[in-house]
Amino acid sequence: MKFFVDTADVAEIRELQEAGLIDGVTTNPSLVLKANRPIKELLKEICDVTDGPVSGEVASIDFDGMMREGKILSEIAPNIVIKLPLTLDGLKACKKFTEQGLKTNVTLCFSANQALLAAKAGATYISPFIGRLDDTNIDGMELIADIRRIYDNYDFETQILAASIRTANHVREAALLGADVATVPPATLKTLVKHPLTDTGLKAFVADWEKTGQSIE
Numbered sequence: 754m755k756f757f758v759d760t761a762d763v764a765e766i767r768e769l770q771e772a773g774l775i776d777g778v779t780t781n782p783s784l785v786l787k788a789n790r791p792i793k794e795l796l797k798e799i800c801d802v803t804d805g806p807v808s809g810e811v812a813s814i815d816f817d818g819m820m821r822e823g824k825i826l827s828e829i830a831p832n833i834v835i836k837l838p839l840t841l842d843g844l845k846a847c848k849k850f851t852e853q854g855l856k857t858n859v860t861l862c863f864s865a866n867q868a869l870l871a872a873k874a875g876a877t878y879i880s881p882f883i884g885r886l887d888d889t890n891i892d893g894m895e896l897i898a899d900i901r902r903i904y905d906n907y908d909f910e911t912q913i914l915a916a917s918i919r920t921a922n923h924v925r926e927a928a929l930l931g932a933d934v935a936t937v938p939p940a941t942l943k944t945l946v947k948h949p950l951t952d953t954g955l956k957a958f959v960a961d962w963e964k965t966g967q968s969i970e
């Protein structure tokens with residue numbers, strides 16, 4: 754499973770990239786608002802930090818606007834992935850960009866049928882939103898399982914990018930179900946390394962090593 758980091762905070766991205774924890778980045782308009790920087794300059798800097806796929810989302814909701822904005826975003830760097838909403842216009846734009854050899858991430862997916870349509874439009878990634886479904890008392894993981902099964906049934910190459918991840922358990926479950934990628938907020942990503950038994954075990958080893966009086970160097 755690949756890990757993308759779900760943020761537009763360049764310092765966080767750099768730290769996680771240097772630690773070798775991430776394979777790419779996803780952004781959205783809300784994350785750009787939080788970063789409070791011009792989008793083109795921001796995405797360029799993110800693409801300088803990582804060679805992995807960097808999703809930049811269009812702001813328009815009509816086909817022509819998406820086509821114009823997607824082209825501009827794609828020219829920022831070769832690793833830009835054009836993020837498009839799961840609407841009829843978004844799917845139409847996805848098909849066009851795919852025909853042009855550009856990579857796409859179809860976002861705001863909340864049903865298996867939507868995911869099927871995105872795959873038929875040639876999307877590189879489909880982003881089912883787990884946390885937001887859980888918020889409405891619908892099990893987001895069932896959607897991941899359904900999409901996995903449908904894509905496998907028809908050999909679709911579209912990658913399942915589990916999004917709106919809120920907990921370490923979301924990551925574990927999405928991995929068990931065969932999601933290709935999880936996009937995870939930086940704080941959640943850092944919790945994946947934690948286990949109390951690792952901490953107590955390490956403390957005991959450090960104490961015993963000191964008692965040996967040895968030095969490896």
Ligand code: E4P
Nearest residue numbers: 759779781880885916917918
């Ligand atoms: C990423 O592609 C999505 O935009 C993001 O995961 C949404 O997360 P949220 O539901 O926590 O805003």
